[in-house]
Amino acid sequence: MTAMTAGGATGDGADAIREWIAANIGGAITRFEPIARWRQAWEVDVDRGGEQLRLHVRGERGSGLDNRPLRREFDALGHLAASGIPVPRLFGWCDNPRAIIMENLADTPFLGNLDGDPQLQSMVEDYAAIMADIHRLDPAPFAAMGIEAPVGAEAVATEYLEFAEGIYDETPHPPNALIAFCRGWLRRHLPLHRERLAPVIGDAPQFFHDGGRVTAIYDLELVKLADPMLDIASIRLRDTNEPIADVEAVLARYEREMGEPLDQAALSYYTVLLFIAVPMISTPALAPRPHPALVEYLSWFLASSRGAIEAVAEAKGIALDPVEKVEKASTVHDGAFEDLVAQCADLQPSGFIRQAPALALAYYVRNANALAAPIDAADRADARALLGIDADPAVNLDSILEDFVVQASPEQDEALVRLFHRRAMRQLQLLEDYPAPIVNRGLQPLRRRR
Incomplete structure (x- = not known):
């Protein structure tokens, strides 16, 4: 989540994109429409001698979160297509501005299944089968694209953790005891029994469908070589805001395709990691003022903090x-x-934002006015009751808790998990008027594996 941006119809690289299309595809451009997203992007229609082409131009993100070279995504899409994986048709690569020119599919993107449509559920399960196909691919061609291949179990387990920690530690931020606790828990639970590397998507499930079948997977900017359990954990993360009717059935389909059960310890580790990485990586994205969509970003920050602590609770029973x-x-x-x-x-929302940013902010500050003091009082009462911390109201409780967490023994994990869960749920009350599933939807339970 970098700040939202929209390339214009001219300027901001648009003129160069037009020139690239003329030189490499030809025809007459009949529509050139910018899209307001986290990156520059355009939808372009081209009439090429009577042939109607629908193009999507995917530009690079600006500075900010989890940026990976866009060329890597282009190369990965090409290799996946050659390997029989359904992806959008590629028309080419533009060097300046750096952009992928691909087919703009007329199919429907999967954005969740709150109503429990069995056809959609079946297609999410089919996506899991496609994911299994990707996980069986040889990692070598991906390494040849410049994708780092961690060596050894510890490097595999900590690659994304250290990436998130680097962003978080380099960004000025207030104390956050929940993040400190999860970082410590992860370091104590590295899945050092696993060294397997596979191509992983990193942000699943995202796909287009025609109402009955998956027609293409998309958004592979986070493709990497990692433990396949990272991809399974990413399904659990994305489910919080784009709900899946039955996550357990999706994972069971993956197990059948792979012919082996999921690794519970590794899945627990990567579930905690992916959830807590969201507030860590999004910390710099909360800083801009004025902010284009503060409450949308806060919904991810606060709800993913809740998901992380629920994942620790699940792992510990x-x-x-x-x-x-x-x-x-x-x-x-x-x-x-x-x-x-x-x-x-x-005020009406536009683009992918679920509520007009000014209206969302108005609800938020109204709730903060009524809830900030009572939430702080409840948090301090919990700290006294569960941990014996009797903090002066003038002192930042998170600062005290962060110091406590650093010194705490594993025997205090349960008390801290319960404390952080209560705090996370109270913070989410501030967003109770924001119409995003993630505000109310926590980590969905799974059958425990061995």
């Missing part, structure tokens, strides 16, 4: 208790914030 909602407090500013919400109520 801790049954988490329901968290009682904090009661809102009245303040002298209530009327002003209600008026702010009313003034923004008619």
Whole structure:
């Protein structure tokens, strides 16, 4: 999630893209439309002597989160296509600006299955079979593209952890005890019994379908050589915001295709890692002011923090208790914030944003006005009851907890997991008016493997 951007119809590389299309594809451009996303992108229609071509031009992200060379994605798509994996047709690579020119599919992207449509569920399971095909591919051609191949079990396990830690540690940030706890837990639970490397997608499941079958997988910017359990964990992460009706059935399909059970310890590790990497990597993306979509970013930051601690609880067999909602407090500013919400109520979202950013922000500050003090009081009461920490209200509780976590023994894990879960659920109350599944949908339970 870098800041949202939209390349224009001219300038910002658009003129060079037009020239590339003229030189390499030919025909007359009949539509050239920018797309507001995390990267520069355009949808382009071309009439080539009566042949109608629909193109998608995928540019590089700006500076920010988890950026990987775009050329790597282009090369990976080409190799996958040659290996029989369904991907969009490639028309070519533009060097300046760096962009992939590919088919703009008329099919439907999978964006979740909240209603439990059995046909969609079946296609997600088919995606798992495609993923298994990718995991069986020879890693050597991917290494030849410049994709790093970690050597040894520890390097395989820590490659993405160290990537996320690097971004987080280099970015000025306030104390965050939950992140500190998860980092420590991961270091104590490295899956050192596994060294297998495979091509992995890194952000599954994303695919197009025609209503009955998967027609192409897409968005392979995170392709890497890693433990295949990372891909399985990514399905669990993406399920929180693009819900899958039955995650267990998807994973069971993968197991049947691979002919072996999932590795529970490795899956637990990568599930915690992928969830906690979201707030770590997104920390710099929360900094811009004014922010283009603060609440959208906060929804990922806060909900993924919850998912990480739920994943630790799952790994340790801790049954988490329901968290009682904090009661809102009245303040002298209530009327002003209600008026702010009313003034923004008619604003409409655009693009992929689920709620107009100004309206989402109005709801957020209204809730913060009523909940900030009660949430802080509840957090401090928990710290006293569970850990014996009696912090002065003038002192940052996260700073105290972060110091506590660094010194804590594994025997204190359960108390910390319960504390962090309660804190995460209370923070999500601030987003209760944001219409994204991730705000209310936690980590979905799975049958425990050996």
